[in-house]
Amino acid sequence: MAPTQTAPEWTADELAELAELKAKNEVLPEDAPRGLLSVRLSILTEDTTSPARQELDLRRHAVREGIRVVGVARDLGVSATKKAPWERKELGDWLNNRIPEFDLILFWKLDRFIRRISDLHEVIKWCEKFGKNLVSLNDTLDLSSPMAQAMVTFIAAVAEIEAANTRTRVSSHWEYTKQQDQWRIGKPSFGYKTARANGKLRLVQDSKRARVVRYMHAAAMRGVPANKIAKVLDRAKVPTYSNRKWNNQQVLRILRNPAVKGIRTEGGTKSTAYNSKPVLDKKGQEISVTDEPILTAEEFEQVQAALATRAKNKRHHEKNRRPTRFLGVVKHETCTNNINETNSYKTLSTGEEREYRYLRCPQCRKPGFVIPDPEHTYSALTQAVFEELGDYEVIRREYARGDENRRERKRLEESIAYYMTGLEPGGRFDKAGFIREKAESTLDALMADLAKIDPESTKDRWVYQSTGKTYRQHWEAGGVEAMEQDLLSAGITFELGRDAGGEVVGKLLIPHDVKKKLIKMGDNWS
Incomplete structure (x- = not known):
């Protein structure tokens, strides 16, 4: 290689x-x-x-x-x-x-x-x-x-x-470094870059990115949602740190990060839900690492209040949220993106609030692709899967070692060589009568035993064995979770679209090598 x-x-x-x-x-x-x-x-x-x-x-x-x-x-x-x-x-x-x-x-x-x-x-x-x-x-x-x-x-x-x-040592170095008013370690937050001034490495504004941050701030103060800000940035082809498309989370992460004020922060990683916090000096003051902050402390507080007000006005029904079933399996036929399950709420004249669940493609807007009855879709998917794959046999992959058969084959080959040499002219078995007959009989038996050994059985290899049950039985016992896992690992998708009459139709797409992909591999690590 x-x-x-x-x-x-x-x-x-x-x-x-x-x-x-x-x-x-x-x-x-x-x-x-x-x-x-x-x-x-x-x-x-x-x-x-x-x-x-x-x-x-x-x-x-x-x-x-x-x-x-x-x-x-x-x-x-x-x-x-x-x-x-x-x-x-x-x-x-x-x-x-x-x-x-x-x-x-x-x-x-x-x-x-x-x-x-x-x-x-x-x-x-x-x-x-x-x-x-x-x-x-x-x-x-x-x-x-x-x-x-x-x-x-x-x-x-x-x-x-x-x-x-x-x-x-790394932790100790960071504890010392984070108390300094110059930049020593890490990647600056979006909108800044490093530059040396008066012998110190400090942060300065990256002119293009700083302009992007100020646009985000102004738009958020006008009440523009973060997802719309992201769309504008995408249309303007503004690059992100990761060179991916902008989304609302990236916009909110930048605006909510105290580092936009040009101060030292810590945290802000995925493991901490990107929650950066200011680092304070011994007097309890924020440590500035730039002479030209993109947002002042007052502007930062104002935009936090605006974002909090908008978030407060949104409906939150966390207790009723559930993960989308068959995520990664159910896709939109037109754009091939995943279809998500979401919910909406309507207040009735009696004051009661009713929940409505539906499936939609988050990438397709105006008019979009929406299916009002998720349960009917899931039922159609499982029925199609049972019909196409339910009678397939569940096969498990096991590892077979060939060392025992290798040793046996080597023993037989050495024994055969011994008797063949002995039967040659002048050999120890080159005598008429019982001794020769016995040697020839033994040689025939050894050669017959050697022929019984499959050459493949002398190799370390994968062996595919039946579990004695079908996938219908496997899924009936394991439920939706077992079917989801198998469909994802096998690359099976269920594409939803509309026919000429506007009716929703589903199409189960099964790879040609589905039997191979469905094989249970097992886990060799605890």
Whole structure:
């Protein structure tokens, strides 16, 4: 495999050596141990071991040890403390779906592969189950005995302590940095950029983006909804940070962020619901990191009041909200976007409030695509699914190891060679009478036993077995949730549209390889 496009640049010398090592790898025998290389890096700096160096070191080791490299799992910009090996994009695919293709995992150092002891225990159990081994270039690893596994756990404990120390250092650095009136770390909020003045790195206005923020502020003060502000920005082709389309959440996030005043803030991540808070100095004052704020403190408070008033005037019926059923399955035929379930409320003359639920395509407006009876649609979908797929057999994928049959085949081949040599002229069985007859009889029996061994059964492989029930039975027992999960994993959709007479019609779209996609893969990780 060639280096991926996401990897840092390889030098000409490195690429030349890579090609040479690949050529040596190609001539290794087919029965050589098959190795998967795992290359991981959190952040690339001058002090880290580059992915290119990691891979070349691993390939050199593989050539020396006669290990045939069958693939490279490169996970760059991935933290081993945040993502376990089976959760990473490339390595996870090998560990979950391509298990029969390799015999061992080769990595540069244990902390390049794993950093949490709990993850290591899980990987050791997985290796025992599937007959795999771990090989570290710069650590002595061996999973052959409980004592050896204890040593591996000790090494992992050291790596986890090291990771904890790193977090402590980073946290300490931030605690110091956030009290300074200059910009030291992080990405400025929308509308600002960094510039150096009087020896200090401070924030200054990014003229184009600052103008966008001021437009948002003026529009919000006039009572313009956030979704309409987003539409205007999209029509004007104003770029966002993420180069995606504008939406109401992005607009509200910018206007509600105190950092728009040019002050130091903390929080504001997805895990904190993007709720940024000002950082205060020892006197309890906000810390300014710019000399030219986009919004003044007074303007910021005014727009918060305007946004709060608009939000207060909206109806909120959180207790009656429910997630859209079959989300990702039910789509609009015209634009192929997901159809969502929503609700509206009407106050009757008696003062009673009645709730109405309906399905609609959020992307299609004026007149839009609306279906007033969600339950009828869901019923039509489930009926169509039962008719088309209900009688399919539920198949489960299991992993079968071939090591036992490999050992038996090797024993039989060695025994056959022994008797064939003995029956040759001058051999130990080259005698007339009982001894020769007995040897020939034994040889025939051995060859018959060898013929009974299916060559495929000597390989580690996936085996597909019936569960003894149909999908109709599976869905009747598991309910809507089980059907939703299966339809999504199989890529089955139910497209809704209108015929020439304006009637709503649904069409169930089933991939040609649906039986393969419906197979139950199982989960090998606890």
